[in-house]
Amino acid sequence: MVRVIDAMSIRIKGLKKKFGSFVAVHGVDIEVPEGKMLVLLGPSGCGKTTTMRCIAGLEAPTEGIIELGGQPVFDSQRRINVPVNHRNVGMVFQSYAIWPHMTVTENVAFPLKMQKLPTAEVEERVAEILRIVGLEQFRDRGATSLSGGQMQRVALARSLVMRPAVLLFDEPLSNLDARLRDHLRVELRELQTRFNITSVFVTHDQSEALSLADQIAVMNTGRVLQADDPVTIYQNPHSSVVADFIGYRNIFPGAVRQGGDDGILFALDESSFELTSVHPPPPGEGGIFACVRPEDFEIEAHRPDQPVKPNTFIGEVTSASFMGSYTQYRVRSTTGQVIDVFHNRAPLDLPPGSPARLHVAPKSVLLLPMRSAS
Amino acid sequence: MRRATVAERSAVPVLVLVTLFVLVVVPILMVVYTAFRDAVPFSGSESNFTLSNFGALFEEKTVSAAINTVIVTIGGTLMATAIGCILAWLAARTDIPFKPLVHVVGILPLFISMLAATVTWALLGAGNSAYLNIILADLGAPFRIEMRSLAGFIFVEGLYHVPYPFLLVYAALSLITSDIEEAAAVHGANQFQTTMKIIFPVVLPAILGSMILNAVMMVENIAVPQILGGPVGLETLSIRVYYLMNRIPSSPTQASAVALLLAAIVFALIYAQNFVLKGRDYRTISGKGAQQKVMSLGNWRYVAAGFVVLYFTVAIVLPMLALLLGALRANAYIANTAAMFDVAQLSSDRLLSITSDSEVINGLKNSLVVAFVTCVFGTGFFFILAYIVHRTRIPGRKVIEYIAMMPLAIPATLLAMGVLWAWIGSPIPVYGTIYIIILSFLPRFMPQAFRALSSSVMQVHEDLENAALLCGATRAQTVWKVFLPLVRGGVVSAAFLLFVLSLREVGGALFLYTTNTRVLSIVVFESYENGSWDFVAGVSLLYTVLLGGITLLGLKWLRPSL
Structure with missing residues (x-):
């Protein structure tokens, strides 16, 4: 049956890439x-x-080492650079990159023909992989007569059939519509674990990243800001930039007022508002940000006669969007902040213009530097 | 798992650069150098530095030729642009009857050689014995047509350069989706305001671009001043260069100086184009030729159709009739209109004798060989250029692109002179063979073919090739199995373009032929000088039928390059 691929690890050290004077990757x-x-x-x-x-x-890196399965495929110092066609790396492109002058079968058979395998084996392996990705009835179709989702399956089959050392995904789902994207994402993850293929997946979509990854590396301006498993990175981002990518919609600049047993008092810039957090502030100099996820706010109607708990913003709803499983509110606080809130329970009677109060527990307020010290 | 050595990686680009240098840069440098010498270099006689050649620029004949060039170019360009824009708009945006035929009419003149077209207008309107003037006399009209004048130059140039503005403006018009027009309507503009404020600005770059293209071709045109201007001594700069080269004794160094003036005018035009078009490229406005709204002309449809028929008649029907008449007449003298159409005075003897004339057959053979070799070598070489420029990161690819486009600014006469001097002294004995003509045609058509091939190369997404490399294919396998099949249409189209352009070319073959190596266009060009009109008309007819037939056969492949 399906052969599990001998997986290879990937190790990258000190990778640098310059285009002219522009540094795209910074070590x-x-x-x-x-x-x-x-x-x-x-x-x-x-x-x-x-x-x-x-x-x-x-691309040929400017500096650094890349190893696949312990073997260097690139090493700037030892002048090693294995050409792309000898690396046995599969890749699924955002543009699909399906060859329009070939049928589905011809597309998928291409890498095996390049390996000069016997025809019988090529046919057997192509048929098997087309069955796995659910395209056997399209085998003799011209590849361009397929839909976007089917084309991306052809691309996936074409990469899987070669039993690659590693499989690379370059935003493969971003040209597909939302429903198909969800569907194919699950399928893709299933195939990747089933075949046990070491994979690298590039995306700018945080939910895609969280749902697919064993490990997420958040990158910005050519550097890895933080690399962790999805749960860790979601609960414990090291910096406000990472928090921003991972879905902390509410990021407020400010300064620590005082530390105490019941938490840290944090004053928001440009207002008198103070938030309490149980998390210790980051050491060192530089700006600090209070980061709160939209689902960690509790929203309710504000009545002036009722007492206000600490850690509660008071303001006015500026928009309310019912999203099905949750309702998204945007609130402008009396102290000047614009706050996004996802309310997970039954929608409230809070049309735009209504007064509202937003409470956040001190454990849900992270105090983070803009960039982590490391 | 070794890396390609520096020598291996740079071998191809170095070879390509050297070839380009020899084909394009050396001939240009030869002319520039000669303009500052008192004798042609490498010709055996000793040469010294001098500025005296530039005295030729201030001779009365050169000055008036320069003025004539400017007048004819401006007049012809305006005429061609006006007709081309109207036809393009009618074909793209109105409900004119027989719309596909309007498109055919718009591009048809492209397949008629300028040389044959000029011959027909000499037959139709040069002097009192020309066909149209005989008819005018019999009708009692108080005026006569005179093609041997600046107005005649402008008329012929303007009439046959219509396809370029037509094609460019038509393409621009069909790229505009109805969306942006509908948006204008939604925001309160009426049809006229939409046309003036949305459509016109968007197609303006295409209009300006085609004007410059036409102006460059008119500046360097040599057929019109030779055939219409020759008998009355009316000169433009390009023919001035030709006369300086061909008179006895010839003045090649002065010809070089005048050719540089010609090049300066062309250069100024191209500079103007870059300046005018800067930041005005709206081609990205839409991906596909989407649904388009058509404007209803009402009863004006018939006026519009009449305009198209009139243009077709004047540009194609009349000239073809004239050519037939000229070739079939037994006697060149025509007394009146009745005699003109007197069947008894027609004879196919002369025409038949032309088809067995050794000069004509030899010319035809040479033309086909030159066109074939230019087509095969040109397509191969220019494809490599386009691939290197658009698909590799090889250093020097920008230089390659620059040199490949350079001949656009080089007048045909200058290029032919340069090729002559570059090869006449070389140890490779190409002078006197048809190969030297090919060496001139290759750089001459390089920009057009390079551009056509580049656009098909760029249409193939880079990922398609990367995917093949990742699947284990070598670069050569990738080009062969993935890239070439995808660009095949564009490559065939460019090859065909090269073939047709080579068959049509006159200017690039000047000075390079000998008695035995004349191509068909040169046979027509020269036979005019020898005088017998029935022969000129016969050969022109043959030439037109040949070009027309080949174009018709290949129209399906040629389309993408148009």
Whole structure:
């Protein structure tokens, strides 16, 4: 049956890539253990795609070492640079990159023909992989007559069939519509674990990153800001920049007022408002930010005659959007902050213009530096 | 798992750069150098530095030729642009009857050689014995047409350069989606305001671009001043260069100086284009030729159709009739209109004798060989150039692109002179063979073919090739199995373009042929000088049928390059 691929680890040390005077990647260190999926998350231009293209061999790094399964495929000092077609790396592109002049079968058989395998084996392996990705009835179709989702399956089959050492995904789902994207994401993760393929996945979508990854590396301006498993990175981001990528919509600059037994008092800039947090503030100099996830606020109607608990903003609802499983409110506080809130329970009677109060528990307020000290 | 050595990686680009240098840069340098010498270099006689050649620029004949060049270019460009824009708008945006035929009419003149077209207008309107003037006399009209004048130059240039503005403006118009027009309507503009404020600004770059393109071609045109201007001594700069080269004794060094003036005018035009078009490229406005709204012309449809028929008649029908008549007449003298159409005076003897004329057959053979070799070598070499420039990171690719586009600014006469001097003294004996003509045609058509190939190379997404490399294919396998099949249409189209351009070319073959190596266009060009009009008309007819036939056969492949 399905052969599990001999997974190879990926190790990247001191990777640097310059385009002219522009430094796209600034010394990146990454390790991906056998069979695991690493997601590179970051905004466009952060160097995530360049890093991946360096692993594939489509870009020659300026400096650094890349090892696949313990073997160097690139080493700037030892002048090793294995050409892309000898690396046995699979890649699924955002543009699908399906060859329009070939049928589905021809597309998928291509890597095996390049390996000069006997026809019988090529046919057997192509048929098997097309069955796995659910495309056997399309085998003789021209590849361009397929839908976007089907084309991306062809691309996936084409990469899987070669039994690659590692598999790279370059935002493969971003050209698909939302429902198909969810569907294919689950399927993709299933196949990746089933075949036990070491993978690198590039995306700018945090929910995609959280759901797919064994490890997430958040990148910005050519550097890895933090690399951790999804739960750790979600609960414990090291900096406000990482928190921002991972879904902390509410980030307020400010300064520590005083430390005490019941927590840290944190004053927000440009207002008199104070938040209490149980988390210790980061050491060192530089700006500090209070970061709160939108689902950690409790929202309710504000009545002036009722007492106000500490850690509660008072303000006015400016928009309310019912999203199905939750309702998204935007509130402008009397102290000047714009706050996003996801309310997970039944929608409240809070149309725009209504007064509202927002409470956050001190344990949900993270005090983070803009960038982590490391 | 070794890295390619520096020598291996740079071998191809170095070879390509050297070839480009020899094909393009050396001929140009030869002309520039000669303009500052008192004798042609490498010709055996000793040469010294001098500035005296530039005295030729201030001779009365050169000054008036320069003025004529400017007048003809401006007049012809305005005429061609006006007709081309109207046709393009009618074909793209109105409900004119027989719309596809309007498109055919718009591009048809492209397949008629300027040389043959000029011959027909000499037959139709040069002097009192020309066909149209005989008819005018019999009708009792108080005026006569005179093509041997600046107005005649402008008329012929303007008439046959219509396809360029037509094609560019048509393409621009069909790229505009109805969305942006509808948006203008939604925001309160009426049809006229939408046209003036949205459509016109968006197609303006195409209009300006085609004007410059036409102006460059008119500046360097040599057929019109030779055939219409020759008998009355009316000169433009390009023909002035030709006369300086061909008179006895010839003045090649002065010709070089005048050619540089010609090049300076062309250069100024191209500079103006870059200046005018800067930041005005709206091509990205839409991906596909989406649904388009069509403007209803009402009864004006018939006026519009009449305009198209009129243009078709004047540009194609009349000239073809004239060519037939000229080739079939037994006697060149025509007394009146009745005699003109007197079947008894027609004879196919002369035409048949032309088809067995050794000069004509030899010219035809040479033309086909030159066109074929130019097409094969050109397509291969220019494809490599386009691939290197757009698909690799090889250092020097910008230089390659720059040199490949350079001949756009080089007048045909200058290039032909440069090629002559570059190869006449070389140890490789190409002078006197048809290969020297190919060495001139290759750089001459390099920009057009390079551009056509570049656009098909760029249409293939880079990921398609990367995917093949990742699948284990070598670079050569990738090009062969993935890249070439995807660009095949564009490559065939560019090859065909090269073939047709080579068959049509006159200017690039000047000075380079000998008695035995004349191509068909040169046979027409020269036979005019020898005088017999029935022969000129016959050969022109043959030439037109040949070009028209080949173009018709290949129209399906040629389309993408148009």
